[in-house]
Amino acid sequence: MTRHTLGKDFLWGYATASYQIEGAPHEDGRADSIWDTFCRIPGKIADGSSGDVACDSYHRYKEDVALLKQLGAKAYRFSVSWSRVIPLGGRDDPVNELGIQYYVNLVDELHANGIVPMVTIFHWDLPQALHDRYGGFLNQKEYVQDYVRYARVLFEAMGSKVKHWITYNEPWCSTIHGYAIGLFAPGHTSDRSISSVGDSSTEPWLAGHNILVSHGAAVKLYREEFKSKDGGMIGITLNGDWTMPWDPENPADVEAAQRKLEFSIAWYGDAIYKGEYPTSMRKQLGDRLPEFTEEERKLVQGSNDFYGMNTYCSNYIKHKSGAPTLEDYSGNVEILLENKDGKPVGPETQSTWLQPDPPGFRSLLKWISDRYDRPMIYVTENGTSLKGENDLSKEEILKDEFRSEYFRGYVNAMTEAVTLDNVDCRGYMAWSLMDNFEWAEGYETRFGVTYVDYKGGQTRTPKNSAKVVAQLFGNLCS
Numbered sequence: 482m483t484r485h486t487l488g489k490d491f492l493w494g495y496a497t498a499s500y501q502i503e504g505a506p507h508e509d510g511r512a513d514s515i516w517d518t519f520c521r522i523p524g525k526i527a528d529g530s531s532g533d534v535a536c537d538s539y540h541r542y543k544e545d546v547a548l549l550k551q552l553g554a555k556a557y558r559f560s561v562s563w564s565r566v567i568p569l570g571g572r573d574d575p576v577n578e579l580g581i582q583y584y585v586n587l588v589d590e591l592h593a594n595g596i597v598p599m600v601t602i603f604h605w606d607l608p609q610a611l612h613d614r615y616g617g618f619l620n621q622k623e624y625v626q627d628y629v630r631y632a633r634v635l636f637e638a639m640g641s642k643v644k645h646w647i648t649y650n651e652p653w654c655s656t657i658h659g660y661a662i663g664l665f666a667p668g669h670t671s672d673r674s675i676s677s678v679g680d681s682s683t684e685p686w687l688a689g690h691n692i693l694v695s696h697g698a699a700v701k702l703y704r705e706e707f708k709s710k711d712g713g714m715i716g717i718t719l720n721g722d723w724t725m726p727w728d729p730e731n732p733a734d735v736e737a738a739q740r741k742l743e744f745s746i747a748w749y750g751d752a753i754y755k756g757e758y759p760t761s762m763r764k765q766l767g768d769r770l771p772e773f774t775e776e777e778r779k780l781v782q783g784s785n786d787f788y789g790m791n792t793y794c795s796n797y798i799k800h801k802s803g804a805p806t807l808e809d810y811s812g813n814v815e816i817l818l819e820n821k822d823g824k825p826v827g828p829e830t831q832s833t834w835l836q837p838d839p840p841g842f843r844s845l846l847k848w849i850s851d852r853y854d855r856p857m858i859y860v861t862e863n864g865t866s867l868k869g870e871n872d873l874s875k876e877e878i879l880k881d882e883f884r885s886e887y888f889r890g891y892v893n894a895m896t897e898a899v900t901l902d903n904v905d906c907r908g909y910m911a912w913s914l915m916d917n918f919e920w921a922e923g924y925e926t927r928f929g930v931t932y933v934d935y936k937g938g939q940t941r942t943p944k945n946s947a948k949v950v951a952q953l954f955g956n957l958c959s
């Protein structure tokens with residue numbers, strides 16, 4: 482029988498991340514993460530801001546939960562700040578009971594309101610001390626043990642109350658933006674003088690490899706010591722946007738579009754589902770891309786109970802002629818917002834990289850489902866900014882027609898993937914519950930279904946898109 486709806490158990494809700502919402506960077510024993518440090522470097526954040534206050538969720542988590550309840554959400558995906566829980570990060574460093582208590586309280590508050598918690602263990606904010614001690618992700622021997630100990634602390638503190646664990650959010654971003662482009666912390670680029678073990682021709686691939694091994698090791702721990710008693714699931718969240726050939730008539734562009742998906746998604750996805758990196762990556766990167774030892778492969782292959790999917794838009798892809806440079810990280814392609822005939826992907830938004838394209842979402846869900854043998858998928862982020870939101874009147878902001886239209890299109894495309902393409906999608910977390918610190922964009926770009934008044938005491942006012950999302954799922958989940 483074909484399903485005509487998403488079903489009663491479909492988990493829908495909203496996502497956020499620790500550094501983007503919490504503020505209180507030095508309260509109750511929290512130490513610096515690489516993002517605290519990065520924000521202090523002049524010129525790194527568009528408006529010169531930081532997450533020092535953000536949405537003040539460290540003090541307002543009860544308000545956040547009340548908001549989720551008001552919006553009708555069934556689930557909430559948040560991330561834990563490692564630097565709150567183990568301020569110095571390492572396996573022999575003390576656990577900060579006040580830090581962990583914050584997350585236990587949050588989880589309890591969610592349950593008291595009938596909302597399912599989905600916990601991201603790591604959303605980019607590595608303890609600064611681990612970066613300083615041994616280069617963070619770049620040192621597998623040290624890093625994996627520290628990450629696994631951190632995960633253990635969380636499983637022990639919240640395992641009985643949390644059934645959905647995500648080891649990492651978008652390792653592509655931590656590695657490429659952090660170790661090649663330099664747009665994100667720790668800001669390594671091809672400038673060799675600041676690199677610690679190599680340069681941007683090797684560091685992202687090594688960092689990614691070590692993240693995969695640490696993910697696998699944490700999953701092993703969860704499965705061996707917690708899963709049978711706690712009954713939860715664990716997986717990783719990968720980012721990736723749909724790609725379309727710039728010139729569909731040109732086989733080189735068709736192939737390039739595929740290659741771009743492999744460099745962004747299959748880099749991590751193939752490792753986890755097939756135990757190897759994509760052939761296209763091996764071919765371009767040679768031995769700059771690490772090989773899996775037998776032991777590493779055993780940890781990584783088969784390490785997802787579900788696939789966490791973050792996606793926002795589509796891109797046109799054009800094959801680049803000539804040999805790829807040593808710094809190329811996307812498969813020797815040009816990423817474009819218009820095709821050969823000048824047709825744009827979609828309307829412009831405040832984010833230069835983001836132009837909405839709902840049909841691309843359906844295609845991408847199917848691509849992932851086909852490539853990995855129909856895994857259980859949770860969409861862990863999807864949403865949009867909109868052009869010039871900061872300049873609109875409060876009334877127009879709250880009307881939020883552009884974002885509402887985005888969600889109508891994307892949620893319908895996902896429903897088609899489920900009902901028509903037989904994709905096994907079990908949940909959808911819109912990004913984001915509220916406007917928040919948008920990394921290098923600071924506060925100029927807003928992704929929330931809730932308006933946050935940064936100058937007026939961080940008050941929260943739901944926008945109309947929140948109502949639209951609730952209505953969509955109200956109809957689809959009955």
Ligand code: GBH
Nearest residue numbers: 498650651654720791816834862912919928
């Ligand atoms: C997510 O990242 C984050 O998880 C979340 O914290 C953030 O607030 C949200 O999105 C909105 O930005 O292929 O070189 O053209 C998504 C980040 C940005 C990653 C665009 C891929 C494309 C770069 N994505 N990026 S490229």
